[in-house]
Amino acid sequence: MSRISNEQVKHVANLARLAITEEEAEKFTKQLDAIITFAEQLNELDTENVEPTYHVLDMKNIFREDIKQTGLPREEVLKNAPDHQDGQIKVPAIIGE
Amino acid sequence: MSLFDYKVSDLHELLHKKEIKVADLVDESYKRIAQVDDKVQAFLTLDEEKARQTARTLDAEFPTNSNTGLLFGMPIGIKDNIVTKGLRTTCASKILENFNPIYDATVVQKLQQQQTVTVGKLNMDEFAMGSSNENSHYQKTRNPWDLDRVPGGSSGGSAASVAAGEVMFSLGSDTGGSIRQPAAFCGVVGLKPTYGRVSRFGLVAFASSLDQIGPITRTVEDNAYLLQAVSGLDPMDSTSANVNVPNFVSALTGDVKGLKIAVPKEYLGEGVKESVRQSVLDALKVLEKQGAVWEEVSLPHSKYALAAYYLLSSSEASANLARFDGVRYGYRTSNADNLLDLYKKSRSEGFGDEVKRRIMLGTFALSSGYYDAYYKKAQQVRTLIKKDFEDVFEKYDVIIGPTTPTPAFKIGENIDDPLTMYVNDILTIPVNLAGVPGISVPCGFDNGLPLGLQIIGKHFDEATIYRVAHAFEQATDYHKQKPGI
Numbered sequence: 001m002s003r004i005s006n007e008q009v010k011h012v013a014n015l016a017r018l019a020i021t022e023e024e025a026e027k028f029t030k031q032l033d034a035i036i037t038f039a040e041q042l043n044e045l046d047t048e049n050v051e052p053t054y055h056v057l058d059m060k061n062i063f064r065e066d067i068k069q070t071g072l073p074r075e076e077v078l079k080n081a082p083d084h085q086d087g088q089i090k091v092p093a094i095i096g097e
Numbered sequence: 098m099s100l101f102d103y104k105v106s107d108l109h110e111l112l113h114k115k116e117i118k119v120a121d122l123v124d125e126s127y128k129r130i131a132q133v134d135d136k137v138q139a140f141l142t143l144d145e146e147k148a149r150q151t152a153r154t155l156d157a158e159f160p161t162n163s164n165t166g167l168l169f170g171m172p173i174g175i176k177d178n179i180v181t182k183g184l185r186t187t188c189a190s191k192i193l194e195n196f197n198p199i200y201d202a203t204v205v206q207k208l209q210q211q212q213t214v215t216v217g218k219l220n221m222d223e224f225a226m227g228s229s230n231e232n233s234h235y236q237k238t239r240n241p242w243d244l245d246r247v248p249g250g251s252s253g254g255s256a257a258s259v260a261a262g263e264v265m266f267s268l269g270s271d272t273g274g275s276i277r278q279p280a281a282f283c284g285v286v287g288l289k290p291t292y293g294r295v296s297r298f299g300l301v302a303f304a305s306s307l308d309q310i311g312p313i314t315r316t317v318e319d320n321a322y323l324l325q326a327v328s329g330l331d332p333m334d335s336t337s338a339n340v341n342v343p344n345f346v347s348a349l350t351g352d353v354k355g356l357k358i359a360v361p362k363e364y365l366g367e368g369v370k371e372s373v374r375q376s377v378l379d380a381l382k383v384l385e386k387q388g389a390v391w392e393e394v395s396l397p398h399s400k401y402a403l404a405a406y407y408l409l410s411s412s413e414a415s416a417n418l419a420r421f422d423g424v425r426y427g428y429r430t431s432n433a434d435n436l437l438d439l440y441k442k443s444r445s446e447g448f449g450d451e452v453k454r455r456i457m458l459g460t461f462a463l464s465s466g467y468y469d470a471y472y473k474k475a476q477q478v479r480t481l482i483k484k485d486f487e488d489v490f491e492k493y494d495v496i497i498g499p500t501t502p503t504p505a506f507k508i509g510e511n512i513d514d515p516l517t518m519y520v521n522d523i524l525t526i527p528v529n530l531a532g533v534p535g536i537s538v539p540c541g542f543d544n545g546l547p548l549g550l551q552i553i554g555k556h557f558d559e560a561t562i563y564r565v566a567h568a569f570e571q572a573t574d575y576h577k578q579k580p581g582i
Contacts, residue, residue, distance in 0.1 A: 008461070009457070012457050016415060017437075017440040019442055028453075032458055032461065035458060038403075039404040042401055042405060045398070045401060050477040050481060053476055053477075056306070059335075072199060082428070089425055092435050093435060
């Protein structure tokens with residue numbers, strides 16, 4: 001049985017903000033299904049009482065001193081923006097008509 | 098003979114005796130690049146004008162400059178996922194085609210303090226996702242030992258440029274083997290430091306809990322010098338560790354008497370080519386002759402590392418790569434009706450196939466209803482894998498095995514099947530999951546293709562790894578062989 005459906009792949013693509021074609025959806029369904037099936041071997045292991053490792057060094061709440069620092073200059077930041085106007089980054093209309 | 102056949106310390110002496118100038122070293126780099134890089138294709142961007150200018154400045158101030166460390170004037174190549182101010186940084190992705198960083202990564206700042214000379218930016222698999230450099234949007238780097246074969250990946254350009262004599266050394270990054278595997282395939286020395294040893298500030302993130310920057314060099318000694326230069330706590334990276342940085346070079350004593358080596362049976366088992374297995378057994382004999390002892394051990398959860406790694410690294414990647422939205426920097430689609438459309442089209446047109454596949458896998462593993470079954474499960478398995486290493490390191494100083502199951506494969510051989518490609522990293526991935534350091538050093542050849550010996554150490558014990566690697570290197574001459582290119 002397949003672990004992941006074509007519908008699910010399209011749903012995930014939407015969550016990931018990727019536009020995929022029908023053809024790609026089909027290809028990704030097959031490939032992701034194979035990878036997920038492979039990953040399910042992890043179920044052979046009993047992890048009932050095992051703590052997850054999120055960080056190998058077990059460091060927590062690392063703060064640096066709260067000292068005021070100058071941010072990046074606006075013109076520097078805008079250098080890599082695909083489109084900008086009057087010192088602001090420009091995007092298409094967010095609210096439709 | 099190339100100037101880059103010398104060690105860093107030898108070149109430093111030649112500079113001091115005024116037998117060579119920094120300009121000669123930089124010239125050596127660009128001459129060699131002009132000679133071979135249309136074949137090797139290691140570089141994505143060159144910084145020749147500025148490098149030559151820097152060389153002139155360094156030469157001019159050399160006699161009076163009291164601050165000339167060992168790396169002074171050494172030409173270095175930087176993997177293209179490490180940001181360099183004003184020097185295009187693409188991650189080998191279309192989405193960053195025209196990206197010019199506005200600051201330097203911490204490692205780049207540290208190199209500037211040492212007054213190295215940046216030659217250019219090196220090719221890689223897009224966003225460091227891959228094991229062959231075939232996932233680069235721009236070009237396929239070739240293995241200098243056989244141009245029909247891959248250099249490995251993702252730091253393929255970093256390893257190939259060093260092997261081909263285009264630079265003195267380079268920086269790469271390693272998330273699941275991306276320094277060690279190409280170092281093995283190209284016959285050079287590559288170290289993945291302990292997680293937290295080197296600041297990741299300015300390394301474009303792939304999987305933040307696994308990524309580490311590390312040095313690729315021709316000798317173990319040079320590797321130790323370069324790691325020394327880039328290590329240390331960084332207030333800009335909260336995961337960099339507040340631990341002492343020892344003098345790595347002083348660890349190169351050549352003495353391995355009484356050293357206890359563990360050899361995991363899982364690392365010499367099924368899927369590992371006979372020539373590779375034999376080269377490791379031969380290497381163990383070399384170390385045994387020098388007074389080390391080795392025993393077979395087990396890392397019982399090794400076979401689960403690959404699956405856990407792909408779930409975790411892809412999950413982290415899906416979050417990290419959300420920043421590429423076509424708004425603030427990077428590629429933007431030319432035909433978007435609204436903001437959602439702009440995100441989707443910019444990302445779909447900007448990312449390559451493998452990157453999309455991993456973003457999708459990660460998004461799926463983190464999505465509602467699947468999080469516990471996949472992501473959390475993988476983190477729990479990670480704990481078991483880490484424990485395997487801790488158990489072995491209670492009784493042994495280092496773990497030794499091959500770096501890769503086979504020598505370099507042919508371009509195009511594995512590209513169509515993601516799972517076969519992933520198996521390449523089966524011997525390097527557990528090291529990243531456990532956060533321990535590991536090195537690959539040349540340990541033989543199979544039909545003219547280099548093989549790598551992997552030496553794994555305890556957390557923050559790169560010094561012992563270097564000591565063993567150096568002792569092995571001094572007793573063999575694999576590292577002295579050069580590709581015929």
